[in-house]
Amino acid sequence: MFKLAIEVDIIEARDLLASDKNGLSDPYVVIDQTAGFTSSIKTPVVKESLSPVWNFNTVVCVDPSFKKLKFRVFDWDRFSADDCLGTCSFPASMFADGVPIDVWQPLKQKSKKCLFHFHGCLKYLSFMDVFV
Numbered sequence: 448m449f450k451l452a453i454e455v456d457i458i459e460a461r462d463l464l465a466s467d468k469n470g471l472s473d474p475y476v477v478i479d480q481t482a483g484f485t486s487s488i489k490t491p492v493v494k495e496s497l498s499p500v501w502n503f504n505t506v507v508c509v510d511p512s513f514k515k516l517k518f519r520v521f522d523w524d525r526f527s528a529d530d531c532l533g534t535c536s537f538p539a540s541m542f543a544d545g546v547p548i549d550v551w552q553p554l555k556q557k558s559k560k561c562l563f564h565f566h567g568c569l570k571y572l573s574f575m576d577v578f579v
């Protein structure tokens with residue numbers, strides 16, 4: 448059994464919005480999986496940073512018919528719901544040829560412009576590879 452997957456390295460972001468009273472945020476990134484997985488993938492939280500470095504490697508399972516890969520950046524809060532700092536989406540066609548890509552992209556967000564940096568590569572992998 449084989450699944451389509453995208454190997455993703457979530458590298459960093461620059462100049463995120465400040466969401467906390469101290470003028471900083473506690474950012475982490477969420478990716479939704481589409482290939483029958485109910486859970487999303489989350490990076491660890493980087494505390495008190497507007498230019499976090501995650502260097503987070505993961506494999507995102509996608510349906511062969513997937514349209515886009517979407518990243519959502521949140522500010523973690525201890526006592527309230529986490530705030531969305533911005534999102535960015537990448538069309539499936541970007542990954543179609545299986546060549547590794549290295550992308551800097553502005554986040555869609557309310558005001559200030561910030562950049563999101565990741566590596567991605569489409570691959571086929573056996574079902575068991577997802578769990579080892």
Ligand SMILES: [Ca+2]
Nearest residue numbers: 467473523524
């Ligand atoms: Ca926070």
